[in-house]
Amino acid sequence: MKKVISIVLVLSLIITLFVGCSKDETPAEQNNAESKSEATKPEDKQEEITLRYMWWGSDSRHEATLAAIEKYEELNPHIKIEPEFSGWDGYYQKLVTQLAGGTAADIMQVDQPWLGDLLKNESTFADLSSVDTTNFDSNFLNQYCIFNDQLVGVPMGINGLTMIINTTFFNEVGIDYNALTDWESIVEAGKEINSQYADKYILYDTGMLFDTYLNQVTGNQLVKDDLSLGFTEEEVLKAFQFVDTIYENKVVQPKEESALFKTTENPSWIDNNMGMTMQWPSMINSLDSDNKELEVISIPQLEAAKASGVVVRPSMLISVNGKGSYIEESAKFIDWLVNSDEGILTLKAVRGVPASAYAQDLLVENDLLNPLQQKGVSMALENPRDKVNFYSSNAEVSAVKKEIIDKVALDISSPEEAAAEMITRIQQVVDEIKN
Amino acid sequence: MSNRRQLITYLFLILLGIIMIYPLLFLFSASFKSNEEIFSSISLLPKELASVTFEAFRNGWQGVGKYGFSTFFTNSFLITVPVVIVTIISSSCVAYGFARFKFPYKKLLFTLMISTIMLPSTIIMIPSYILFKNFGWLNTYMPFWIPALLGSDAYFIFMFLQFFRSIPRELDESAIIDGCNRLKIFTKIILPLSKPAIISAGIFKFIWTWNSFVEPLIYINSVSKYTVALGLKMSIDTQGGEVMWNEMMAMSCLAIIPPAIIFFVAQKYFVEGISTSGLKG
Numbered sequence: 151m152k153k154v155i156s157i158v159l160v161l162s163l164i165i166t167l168f169v170g171c172s173k174d175e176t177p178a179e180q181n182n183a184e185s186k187s188e189a190t191k192p193e194d195k196q197e198e199i200t201l202r203y204m205w206w207g208s209d210s211r212h213e214a215t216l217a218a219i220e221k222y223e224e225l226n227p228h229i230k231i232e233p234e235f236s237g238w239d240g241y242y243q244k245l246v247t248q249l250a251g252g253t254a255a256d257i258m259q260v261d262q263p264w265l266g267d268l269l270k271n272e273s274t275f276a277d278l279s280s281v282d283t284t285n286f287d288s289n290f291l292n293q294y295c296i297f298n299d300q301l302v303g304v305p306m307g308i309n310g311l312t313m314i315i316n317t318t319f320f321n322e323v324g325i326d327y328n329a330l331t332d333w334e335s336i337v338e339a340g341k342e343i344n345s346q347y348a349d350k351y352i353l354y355d356t357g358m359l360f361d362t363y364l365n366q367v368t369g370n371q372l373v374k375d376d377l378s379l380g381f382t383e384e385e386v387l388k389a390f391q392f393v394d395t396i397y398e399n400k401v402v403q404p405k406e407e408s409a410l411f412k413t414t415e416n417p418s419w420i421d422n423n424m425g426m427t428m429q430w431p432s433m434i435n436s437l438d439s440d441n442k443e444l445e446v447i448s449i450p451q452l453e454a455a456k457a458s459g460v461v462v463r464p465s466m467l468i469s470v471n472g473k474g475s476y477i478e479e480s481a482k483f484i485d486w487l488v489n490s491d492e493g494i495l496t497l498k499a500v501r502g503v504p505a506s507a508y509a510q511d512l513l514v515e516n517d518l519l520n521p522l523q524q525k526g527v528s529m530a531l532e533n534p535r536d537k538v539n540f541y542s543s544n545a546e547v548s549a550v551k552k553e554i555i556d557k558v559a560l561d562i563s564s565p566e567e568a569a570a571e572m573i574t575r576i577q578q579v580v581d582e583i584k585n
Numbered sequence: 586m587s588n589r590r591q592l593i594t595y596l597f598l599i600l601l602g603i604i605m606i607y608p609l610l611f612l613f614s615a616s617f618k619s620n621e622e623i624f625s626s627i628s629l630l631p632k633e634l635a636s637v638t639f640e641a642f643r644n645g646w647q648g649v650g651k652y653g654f655s656t657f658f659t660n661s662f663l664i665t666v667p668v669v670i671v672t673i674i675s676s677s678c679v680a681y682g683f684a685r686f687k688f689p690y691k692k693l694l695f696t697l698m699i700s701t702i703m704l705p706s707t708i709i710m711i712p713s714y715i716l717f718k719n720f721g722w723l724n725t726y727m728p729f730w731i732p733a734l735l736g737s738d739a740y741f742i743f744m745f746l747q748f749f750r751s752i753p754r755e756l757d758e759s760a761i762i763d764g765c766n767r768l769k770i771f772t773k774i775i776l777p778l779s780k781p782a783i784i785s786a787g788i789f790k791f792i793w794t795w796n797s798f799v800e801p802l803i804y805i806n807s808v809s810k811y812t813v814a815l816g817l818k819m820s821i822d823t824q825g826g827e828v829m830w831n832e833m834m835a836m837s838c839l840a841i842i843p844p845a846i847i848f849f850v851a852q853k854y855f856v857e858g859i860s861t862s863g864l865k866g
Contacts, residue, residue: 202806208828209649209820216650233650234806237821247803251718255806417625436828439621 196228199479202255204234206241211500218496222486229479249274256474257483260303262294262464266540273472275302280478281485285506293537294464303467304484307502309430310462310530311358313449318442319425323350327426333363333392333450336426340401343425349418354427355402356413360555362428362449362459364389365535369456372551373541377580380542383569390558390565390572397559405559413437431526432465432502446526448533462534465502503527546579616641616835623830642839645832648816652808654836657816662843664726664801664812665794668733672790673783675736680745681771685757701739714803724806729794741786748782749775784854792844813840 205215212235219231234255236244242264248254249268260268260275268274277300283291286305295303320327323343330336340352353359364372367388370380396402403418411417414436418424422442428449429437438444449460468487470480487493494509499519503526504510513519541547554572557563563571614629617637631637647653682688683695717728736742752775760770776783798814805811811819817836821828 204806212649212820233808235649235808235819236815237818239818239821240802244802247714248806251714253718253723253806411624415624420621420625441621 198228198230199476200230200232201257201476201480201483202232202234203257203483204245204255205259206236206238207500208237211235214496214498214500218487218493221492221496222483225486229483231483252473254471254473256471256476256480258469258471259306260467260469262303262305262467263538263540263543265297265302265467266543269297269302275300276470276472276474276477276481277301278304278470278481278484280481282489285489285508287505287507290462290464290505295467303464303469304488305464305466305505306468306488307432307465307499308462308505308527308531309432309465309502310527310534311362311428311449311460312431312446312526312530313426314429314431314434314437314526315426315445315447316419316422316424316442317445319350319422322422323347323425327445327447330426330447331450333452336450337395337399337401340396341399344400347423350423350425351400351403351418352425353396353402354416354419354424355396355408355559356427356429357552357555358428359396360389360393360551362461363392363452365457365459366452366455371536371539371542373539373544373547373576373580375539375541377541377584379573379576379580383573386572387565387569390555390568393555393558394565397561405556409556430465430502431523431530434520434522434526444522446522446529448529457535458533460530460534461538462530463537464505499523541580541583544579544583546582547576550575550579612834613838616645616831616838618831620828620830623834641829641831641835644829645836646839649820650808652811652816654813654816654839656809657811657813658839660810661795661812661814664729665791667730668794669787669790671730671734672736672738672741673786675734676738676741676786677745677776677779677783678771679736680742680749681775683742683746684749685754685767685770698739698742702743710799710803717804723804724810726810728800728804733790738790741790744786745779745782748779752778781854784851788848788851791847795844 203215203219205211207215215235216233219233223229223231242261245254245258245260245264246268249271279301281301281304283301283304290305290308291301295301295305315327317327323346325339325343330339336352343350343352361372364381364386368381368385372380374380397405402408403416403424407418408416413419413427413429413433416424419427419437420439420441427437431446434444434446449458451458468484470477470484474480487497488504488506488509491512494504494506494512495516495518499513503519503523504513510519510524514521514524551572554563554568554575557571558565558568610629611627614631615623617631618626622632626632645654648657679698683691683698713728713732717723720727722728722731756774756778757770760774765773796814798818801812801815802818805815808819813836817833817840821833
C-alpha cells in the first residue's frame with residue numbers, strides 16, 4: 151500500500167513538473183508565431199510559416215481538402231498548413247468563440263449569412279483583393295462578398311434554389327412532373343396522389359416553401375434594408391393560407407412526422423414516398439440513393455409573381471483572419487485553391503458547384519462534377535431574386551417566423567391569426583434591432 | 586399467488602430491460618447497415634445478412650486523412666487517465682483538510698466550496714476560456730489537467746468529506762499514539778479505508794471526462810489532438826455531403842467500451858459499504 155501511494159504521489163509530482171515545463175512551449179503552437187519566426191529567420195531565406203485552416207464538412211470534403219493542402223505544401227516547402235476540420239454542428243459557435251477570443255485560425259470557411267453578424271467588428275476578415283477573381287461573376291461578388299469595398303471572402307461554391315425531383319416516385323404515381331410549374335398544379339396533383347396512396351406526399355417541406363412563396367407574393371425582402379416590414383398583413387396571409395392548404399390537403403407530410411427529421415434522413419424520402427423538394431443543388435448527392443433517379447426543375451411560380459423567389463448565394467466563403475499574422479500568404483493559398491488547375495482538380499466539387507466559371511468547365515471536362523448540380527445552379531442563376539439581406543436572415547427573425555409557420559402547420563393557429571401574429575412579432579424583433 | 590406475482594414482476598422487468606437496452610443493440614446493429622436502412626427500419630437484423638461485413642469498423646477506424654481513431658483514442662486516454670488520477674489525489678487531500686483540521690474561516694471556505702457545486706459549468710465557460718487563453722494553454726490538454734490537479738471538483742471533495750466523516754476519529758487517535766503524523770494518518774489509515782469512495786470518484790470522473798464534448802470542442806483546435814467525442818462529430822455535416830452513419834455507429838460502439846469496462850470491473854467496490862470494513866481491525 152505504501153508503495154502504491156508513494157508511486158501515485160511521485161507521479162503527481164512529475165505531472166506538475168511536466169505541466170510547469172511545457173507552459174513555455176505552448177504559446178508557440180498558437181497563432182502567435184513571432185517567437186518562431188525570429189528563431190528561424192537567420193538560417194532560412196524564406197521563413198517557416200504555419201497557417202491554420204479551419205473548415206466544416208463531411209469525409210469527402212475533408213479528404214479532398216487535405217489532399218490539396220498536401221500538394222500546396224509540396225509546392226511551397228516553407229509553408230505548413232495545420233488543418234482544423236469538423237462537422238457542421240457547433241462550427242459556428244466555435245468560430246464565434248475563437249474570433250471573440252482572438253484565437254481564430256488564419257484561414258476560415260464561413261457561411262454567407264453569418265457575415266452580417268461577424269462583420270460588426272471591424273477587421274474581422276482581411277481584404278482579399280489580391281486573389282485573382284477574373285473568372286468570378288463580378289455582380290455576384292459585389293452582392294455577396296464585397297463589403298465596404300473589401301473582398302471579405304472568396305466564394306467556394308454557388309448555390310441556387312431548385313426543385314429536386316424524385317423521378318422514381320413520379321413514374322410510380324403516373325404523373326408528369328414537367329407540368330408542375332406553378333403551385334396550384336402541385337397542390338392539385340398532391341391531393342390526387344394522397345387520395346390514392348395514403349402515405350405518399352408530392353412535396354417535401356424543408357422549411358423553405360414559405361419564404362419562396364412570400365417573396366413571389368411581395369417581391370420584397372422580409373425585412374427591408376430601412377428596417378420596415380417587407381410585407382402587408384394581406385400578403386403574409388396569402389402565404390400562410392398556402393401553408394395551411396398544403397398541410398390540410400396532405401400535399402406535404404404532416405408536420406408531426408416530418409419535424410423529427412433533418413432533410414436527408416427522412417425515411418419517407420428514402421423510401422420514395424415523397425416526390426419533390428425545394429433544395430440546394432449541393433444537397434443532391436446526399437438526397438440521392440440507389441433506389442431512385444433524381445432530376446432538377448426550376449422552382450414553381452405563382453401567377454403574377456412579383457419576384458422569382460429563387461435564392462442564389464455562395465454555398466460558403468473562404469476568409470482570412472484580419473488579425474492573423476500571415477494575411478498575404480493566406481491569400482496566396484486561397485488564390486491557388488480557386489484558380490490553379492491543380493488546386494481546382496484536387497478540391498473537386500466537394501464545396502458544391504465552384505463559383506468560378508473556369509473551374510466549373512474544368513471539372514465538367516474531367517467528369518468531377520455531378521451534371522445535375524451544374525444544371526440546378528445554372529437554372530437558378532437564370533432568374534434569381536434579390537439577395538436576402540441580413541435583417542431577413544437574422545437569427546431571431548427566422549426563429550419567430552419558424553414558430554408561427556409551425557403553428558399553422560400543426561393547426562394551432564388559423565392563417566388569419568398567424569398573419570396578425572407575424573406582423574406584431576416581427577415588428578417587435580425589428581424594433582429591438584433598431585435600438 | 587406469490588409465484589404468479591413473481592412471474593408478473595419478472596415479465597415486467599424483462600420487458601423494461603429490453604426497452605432500456607434496445608437503443609444500445611440498435612447502435613451496434615446499425616454499424617452493419619446502409620445509410621438508407623438505418624433511417625428506414627427499426628429491425629435489429631440488417632436486411633441482407635449475407636453481405637454483413639466489418640467494413641464500417643475498418644473504414645471508420647481509419648478516420649479522415651492522417652488522423653484515425655487510434656489517434657483519437659490515445660488522445661482521450663491522454664486526457665482522461667491523468668485527470669482521474671489527479672482528481673482523486675487533489676479532492677481527497679482537500680476533503681481531508683476539511684474533515685480533520687481546524688483552521689480560521691473554515692466555515693466560510695467550506696460554504697464557498699460547496700456553493701461552486703451549484704454553479705452551472707456553462708457560466709464559468711467564458712471566464713475560464715479567457716483565462717486559459719491568456720496562459721497560452723489553448724490547443725493543449727492543460728485546461729483539463731490543471732483544474733483537476735487543483736481540486737476544482739467540489740462534488741468529489743464533498744463526497745470524500747462525507748466519507749471521511751464516517752471514519753471514526755478514534756482510529757486517528759490510536760494512530761497518533763502509535764506515532765503517526767498527520768500525513769501518515771491520511772495515507773495509512775484514511776485512504777486505505779476509503780477505497781469505495783476513491784473508486785466511485787474514479788469511475789464518475791472517468792466517464793464524465795471521456796464523454797465530455799463541449800470542453801474539448803472549444804479548447805482543442807488541431808485535429809491531431811481531437812478526442813474520441815470530437816472525432817465522432819468530425820464527419821457529421823448535415824448541410825451537404827453524405828454522412829457515413831454506419832461508420833459513425835461502429836465508432837460509437839467502440840467509444841463506449843472503455844467506460845463500460847471500467848464500470849463493470851470496479852462496480853464491486855462501487856456498491857461496497859464502508860461501515861463494516863472501516864471497523865474491522
